[in-house]
Amino acid sequence: MDTQWRQTTRIQHWLHQIFSGRCRFCAARCQYREICPGCLEDLPWITAACRHCGMPLASGADCCARCLSQPPAIDRTVALWAYCDGIDALIRAFKLNADLAAGRLLAELAREALARRGIRCIGPLLPMPLHPKRYRERGFNQSAMIAHWLGPTVMPGQVQRIVNTPSQRGLDAAARQTNLQSAFVLNQPPPRAITLIDDVLTTGASLHALAQTLRRGGTQWVEAIVLARAI
Numbered sequence: 001m002d003t004q005w006r007q008t009t010r011i012q013h014w015l016h017q018i019f020s021g022r023c024r025f026c027a028a029r030c031q032y033r034e035i036c037p038g039c040l041e042d043l044p045w046i047t048a049a050c051r052h053c054g055m056p057l058a059s060g061a062d063c064c065a066r067c068l069s070q071p072p073a074i075d076r077t078v079a080l081w082a083y084c085d086g087i088d089a090l091i092r093a094f095k096l097n098a099d100l101a102a103g104r105l106l107a108e109l110a111r112e113a114l115a116r117r118g119i120r121c122i123g124p125l126l127p128m129p130l131h132p133k134r135y136r137e138r139g140f141n142q143s144a145m146i147a148h149w150l151g152p153t154v155m156p157g158q159v160q161r162i163v164n165t166p167s168q169r170g171l172d173a174a175a176r177q178t179n180l181q182s183a184f185v186l187n188q189p190p191p192r193a194i195t196l197i198d199d200v201l202t203t204g205a206s207l208h209a210l211a212q213t214l215r216r217g218g219t220q221w222v223e224a225i226v227l228a229r230a231i
């Protein structure tokens with residue numbers, strides 16, 4: 001048993017030597033974190049974007065045509081990266097394979113970028129709630145972990161999700177929206193300003209529905225910070 005234990009330890013040590021301290025994108029040796037300066041710069045950063053939905057805008061305008069014609073329930077969205085070029089793989093590793101180090105790395109990079117740009121969260125952080133069934137399957141809420149790493153003020157249990165996303169399958173766009181309108185229930189009166197936290201913004205329908213629920217409860221300023229956005 002003792003020999004087996006030592007062998008296991010040696011193997012673990014060897015694996016640690018090989019896989020730690022390397023950039024997750026190019027495998028170059030890194031001293032402090034799992035991304036090298038070159039790959040950090042090459043990430044698909046979103047800098048100029050629509051203030052409401054976070055969609056990248058090359059024109060320099062601060063609002064996209066869609067948000068101009070149909071103002072969303074969210075006052076401001078900050079999406080750090082486009083959901084591509086390795087950011088997608090890192091988020092999937094975090095969310096689907098419980099690679100918490102990947103999630104923590106993304107949250108740290110996001111926190112630094114927000115500070116560098118002088119973006120301050122106006123309200124306490126509210127992570128996008130997971131439906132209890134999804135939570136049981138995954139074992140953790142990725143948005144809650146991101147919010148915890150971004151800190152400092154996180155509101156747990158403010159909102160409950162009572163409609164699971166898979167139940168959206170087979171519904172057309174209008175039916176999806178109606179379904180989502182009743183997806184969230186407030187457990188307590190919400191504060192006047194809230195910063196929603198989510199990992200990926202795809203259609204934005206869930207964030208929009210959550211923002212509408214909060215507004216009905218009395219919130220007047222709803223903003224969202226997401227790691228990545230589909231473009």
Ligand SMILES: [Zn+2]
Pocket residue numbers: 023024025026027028035036037038039040
């Ligand atoms: Zn690299």
Ligand SMILES: [Zn+2]
Pocket residue numbers: 050051052053054055063064065066067068
């Ligand atoms: Zn927009």
